[in-house]
Amino acid sequence: MRMELPVSLITVTAVQRLTPGMARVTFRADTLPESVGATPDQQVKLCFARAGQERPLLPDPAANGDSMRWYQAFLAIPEDARPVMRSYTIRARRDDRVDIDFVLHGDAGPATRWASSAEPGDVIGMVGPSADYARPLGEADLLLLVGDETALPAIGTIVESLPAHARAVAYIEVTDKSEEQRFDTRADVTLHYLHRGDVSPGKSRALVDAVRRAELPAGSVFAWLAGESGTVRALRRLLVAERGMDKGSIDFSGYWRLKLTQDDAPTEEDIAEAQERLAQAQAEGGGTAWT
Numbered sequence: 001m002r003m004e005l006p007v008s009l010i011t012v013t014a015v016q017r018l019t020p021g022m023a024r025v026t027f028r029a030d031t032l033p034e035s036v037g038a039t040p041d042q043q044v045k046l047c048f049a050r051a052g053q054e055r056p057l058l059p060d061p062a063a064n065g066d067s068m069r070w071y072q073a074f075l076a077i078p079e080d081a082r083p084v085m086r087s088y089t090i091r092a093r094r095d096d097r098v099d100i101d102f103v104l105h106g107d108a109g110p111a112t113r114w115a116s117s118a119e120p121g122d123v124i125g126m127v128g129p130s131a132d133y134a135r136p137l138g139e140a141d142l143l144l145l146v147g148d149e150t151a152l153p154a155i156g157t158i159v160e161s162l163p164a165h166a167r168a169v170a171y172i173e174v175t176d177k178s179e180e181q182r183f184d185t186r187a188d189v190t191l192h193y194l195h196r197g198d199v200s201p202g203k204s205r206a207l208v209d210a211v212r213r214a215e216l217p218a219g220s221v222f223a224w225l226a227g228e229s230g231t232v233r234a235l236r237r238l239l240v241a242e243r244g245m246d247k248g249s250i251d252f253s254g255y256w257r258l259k260l261t262q263d264d265a266p267t268e269e270d271i272a273e274a275q276e277r278l279a280q281a282q283a284e285g286g287g288t289a290w291t
């Protein structure tokens with residue numbers, strides 16, 4: 001199956017500190033397909049240059065347009081010259097500009113280090129978003145959104161896109177009040193912010209405890225979960241075992257892994273979940289991510 005995949009170099013035009021721990025970086029792209037930013041929760045892979053390179057080395061554009069061919073060509077670049085690749089969410093798009101919000105987490109990896117010192121003129125690569133990987137939200141009386149600060153950009157796009165008749169409840173874990181964000185929406189949306197305080201990200205039980213205690217309105221629920229993988233796993237188990245939710249009514253995604261980088265090999269649980277997501281996506285007639 002041929003899977004379409006836009007690839008572009010994007011140039012920083014502005015950097016803004018949204019909150020003490022979140023940087024919004026605005027980029028200009030020479031070519032941005034219409035589809036970019038047209039739907040919520042769009043995932044992209046950002047490619048960061050290696051030390052000594054001015055811009056990331058990306059495969060020949062001839063390989064663009066087919067995700068498998070492009071990724072094989074990417075992997076064929078010698079490791080010491082191959083860009084570092086990390087997953088992010090398109091927060092907003094205006095004409096040829098896109099915003100991406102970076103959590104500046106303390107356990108800095110290459111993406112966070114890059115975002116902490118990004119300046120206008122800096123160039124990175126953007127791969128995707130691909131329509132093949134789009135996962136529309138399920139229909140239900142209530143949308144339950146649960147995540148940590150890495151999920152805030154996606155939650156923001158989802159909440160802003162909801163129609164007036166939609167109802168959503170979100171549980172979002174952040175360090176403290178200074179990291180809270182508000183969103184414009186036509187829908188009936190309740191945001192519950194949970195503060196982890198001094199507890200390290202990924203080690204807090206705040207989300208699990210809050211979802212366990214949550215009094216949700218009567219009716220059907222579709223849940224969208226994202227954040228640290230272990231927490232997402234615990235939330236999904238809780239919703240299935242304690243709330244009797246059907247697995248097909250839960251969209252879940254481990255956005256990062258405690259003590260592991262995005263380059264580290266998948267754990268057995270990661271592989272099992274990826275297979276489950278693939279099976280679910282195929283049953284729904286969609287695709288799934290290729291990492």
Ligand SMILES: Cc1cc2nc3c(=O)[nH]c(=O)nc-3n(C[C@H](O)[C@H](O)[C@H](O)COP(=O)(O)OP(=O)(O)OC[C@H]3O[C@@H](n4cnc5c(N)ncnc54)[C@H](O)[C@@H]3O)c2cc1C
Pocket residue numbers: 043086087088089090101102103104105106107108109110111112113149150151153154201253254255256257258259260261262263
């Ligand atoms: C589909 C998808 C969409 C995402 N969208 C966004 C987004 O819009 N904005 C965003 O900021 N992130 C987003 N993420 C999460 C982001 O990709 C990870 O946090 C990534 O690990 C950051 O890369 P890094 O180079 O900074 O750290 P890595 O090199 O991957 O990891 C280095 C160390 O940092 C730790 N670490 C990674 N992330 C965090 C964190 N948030 N808090 C504390 N420790 C951490 C790791 O455990 C590791 O020990 C998304 C992830 C996915 C899969």
